[in-house]
Amino acid sequence: MAKKEKQQRISQERRLTEKQERFCQFYLDTDGNASEAYRMAYDTSNMQPETIWSNASRLLASSKVATRINEIRAERAARSRIEREKVEQVLMDIVTADPNDLYIVDAKTGRIKMKTPSQLPKRMRNALKKIKNNKGVVEYELNGRVEAARLLGSWNGWDAPKEVNVNNTGNMTNEIRIGFGDDQD
Incomplete structure (x- = not known):
């Protein structure tokens, strides 16, 4: 029982006022501008800028x-990571989209029929850019695979060079030779 009471006392000591909580949120929203966060959280209409700065610093x-x-900051980073994972999954859906998922073959007639959007797997719906329905003739347009792959690559550093070989062995001042070995002039 004493442990629980101690935790409650610590929790109450650590609890912020509503304005302090808003200050914390605004501080991160304004990229660390404490004075601006203070102005947003508190009534500063009768304060000098120096007072605002001093109170924000305190x-x-x-x-x-x-x-x-x-x-x-940690909560936002975790949320951002989850959101990025969702976006990356959609981009992967675009890259790996299989056009065969867009239609079915009628077993009786052998005719190809386009699936309705609700019949498409979620990964294929993610890959769709546009759906046209012209008097019962359905057309699907997929998002660009190459662009999705480029975006995934740049986010994950796949397009960065693995190694850069820079030698400064020339006789000229400020000369930089890229990709030349020591034995070459």
């Missing part, structure tokens, strides 16, 4: 506020 120096800012 808030940032508070261990409770600093701890909360770090917590919010």
